[in-house]
Amino acid sequence: MSRAETVAAARPALEAYVEPSIGRSLGEMQAIAGVSAVGEELRLQLKLPVPTGGLDAALRAGLTAALEAVGVRLALSLTLESRIPAQAVQKPLKPMPQVRNIVAVGSAKGGVGKSTVAANLALAWVQQGARVGLLDADVYGPSQPMLLGVAGIKPETVENKRIVPVMAHGLKMMSIGLLIDPEQPAIWRGPMVTQALTQLLNETEWGELDYLVLDLPPGTGDLQLTLAQRVPVAGAVVVTTPQRLAVADARKGLKMFEKVSVPVLGVVENMSTHICSHCGHEDHLFGRGGGEALARECGTDFLGALPLDAAIGVECDQGRPTVIAAPGTARARAYEDLARRVAGALARRPRDRSGGLPGVVVERTK
Numbered sequence: 001m002s003r004a005e006t007v008a009a010a011r012p013a014l015e016a017y018v019e020p021s022i023g024r025s026l027g028e029m030q031a032i033a034g035v036s037a038v039g040e041e042l043r044l045q046l047k048l049p050v051p052t053g054g055l056d057a058a059l060r061a062g063l064t065a066a067l068e069a070v071g072v073r074l075a076l077s078l079t080l081e082s083r084i085p086a087q088a089v090q091k092p093l094k095p096m097p098q099v100r101n102i103v104a105v106g107s108a109k110g111g112v113g114k115s116t117v118a119a120n121l122a123l124a125w126v127q128q129g130a131r132v133g134l135l136d137a138d139v140y141g142p143s144q145p146m147l148l149g150v151a152g153i154k155p156e157t158v159e160n161k162r163i164v165p166v167m168a169h170g171l172k173m174m175s176i177g178l179l180i181d182p183e184q185p186a187i188w189r190g191p192m193v194t195q196a197l198t199q200l201l202n203e204t205e206w207g208e209l210d211y212l213v214l215d216l217p218p219g220t221g222d223l224q225l226t227l228a229q230r231v232p233v234a235g236a237v238v239v240t241t242p243q244r245l246a247v248a249d250a251r252k253g254l255k256m257f258e259k260v261s262v263p264v265l266g267v268v269e270n271m272s273t274h275i276c277s278h279c280g281h282e283d284h285l286f287g288r289g290g291g292e293a294l295a296r297e298c299g300t301d302f303l304g305a306l307p308l309d310a311a312i313g314v315e316c317d318q319g320r321p322t323v324i325a326a327p328g329t330a331r332a333r334a335y336e337d338l339a340r341r342v343a344g345a346l347a348r349r350p351r352d353r354s355g356g357l358p359g360v361v362v363e364r365t366k
Contacts (some may be wrong), residue, residue: 003037006072010042011035013070016062020209021340022050022347029347033081042067042074045081049347050340051210053129083128084210084343086352089232090261092201095352096202101134101234103342104262106216106224108250114239115143116312117338118215119321121237124339126170127323130210133165133172135201137227138217139193142177149319152176162205169324174204194226201231211343218257226261235265235346237303242269242290250291251360254298265345266301267291268338271308275331303341306334 001009012209014035015027026032026046034045039042043061048055064076096102105118115138122134136144145151148168155178156164165172176196206212206310214231216224236257240250250267269291273282285308295302307330315325323332 001071005023006037006042006074007035009070010037010072012069013066013072014063016045017066019048019059019344020062020182020342022048023053024348037074040075040171041077042063042072043077043079045079047081047082047083049085049112050343051084051125051128052082052268053127054336055128060226062354078309081194084130084347086348087234088350088352089234090228090263093230093232095232095234096205096212097207099212101210101346102212102232103265104214104216104228104231104233104236104257105239106236106248106257107218107239107250108220108253108256109240109246110218112239112241112246112250113306114218114320115147115215117239117268117270117306117335118213119147119316120323120335120340121339122171122211122213123169123321123323124336125211125213125343126326127336128339128343130296130343131208133174133204133206133209133212134215135204135212136173136175136177136215137276138215139176139196139215139223142175143177144173144215144316145177146319147316147321148173151319155179158205162203163171163200164205169320170314172206176200184361194230195228197204197223198230198337220252224253224254225254228257228262235263235342235349237265237268237342238294239268239270240291240294241271241286242284242288243286245292246286247290247294251298254294263349264298264300265349266303267295267298268303269305274303274308277310301341301345303345304334304338306338307331 018025031046033047036043060078063124086095107114125132136142150166150168153166155166156261165174238254240246240248254264273336274285309331312322315322323335326332
């Protein structure tokens with residue numbers, strides 16, 4: 001085939017290829033920025049609405065198979081660009097000027113590992129090349145300073161009285177736990193809590209972020225309702241464990257988001273299986289399939305199941321969450337896959353059309 005014939009044969013196959021984590025074809029996403037045949041190479045430029053770090057190998061394998069199926073057997077030269085846009089938020093709010101997407105991680109029940117999920121989700125996005133912040137919104141029990149290994153560090157303020165977030169493993173984070181005595185309880189009424197959190201959100205010098213993860217406290221009360229009405233959230237992730245009691249409470253949290261028009265990106269089932277630290281045996285201590293059943297019942301995505309592994313708790317106690325402490329392990333890959341699915345679910349949502357910053361561009365050529 002001539003070069004023109006090669007490109008003509010390749011383009012339909014490329015446009016029809018569905019990127020697994022996003023669930024949409026390259027044609028639907030208008031992701032193909034350029035395709036050309038040069039010598040023995042087919043050069044392809046892609047612009048994807050998700051972090052692209054670590055996607056090269058899987059994309060190359062899938063695209064090569066799609067090309068070979070239509071008779072194109074040139075070596076594939078792939079250039080990836082990450083362009084993460086601002087997605088639409090609940091009306092009448094608009095996205096924050098420099099924060100493209102706020103993703104809330106919540107559950108109506110405590111003790112389901114929500115903060116651990118939020119920390120590892122945020123750090124996985126950092127490792128995948130995104131610019132990420134995390135706001136610990138649990139005023140009564142802030143846990144992110146300990147989880148991220150920054151307990152005792154006091155944030156600085158700049159001349160305009162704005163707070164500089166603390167850096168933790170490449171992640172910008174802010175928590176009321178960094179500003180108050182960790183030994184003293186926050187005995188505050190609802191309005192004080194709401195005011196404190198909105199100040200932390202709006203008076204922190206976040207800079208340009210692709211994602212800001214909001215670690216919500218448990219419950220569906222005044223605090224959660226006020227935050228949902230005041231904070232421009234692009235999507236929410238609901239965390240549960242498999243057992244019926246946790247699922248029943250998670251259902252309430254999911255319905256709360258729906259009532260205030262915050263789009264639910266999906267459900268995560270944490271502590272899905274127990275991995276024995278001695279023999280590696282896998283067991284369903286808390287039942288099986290509760291999170292997946294909840295997602296199916298509510299018509300949202302099931303974002304995946306995460307293990308109950310003693311090592312995860314040890315790593316968090318040491319201030320080095322799993323994706324930082326144990327990269328390449330099965331438990332770290334579970335969080336990395338979760339980050340891919342959440343980013344994909346968010347990318348499928350309508351984009352913000354009110355204007356704002358262009359998406360971040362991260363190029364990788366191989």
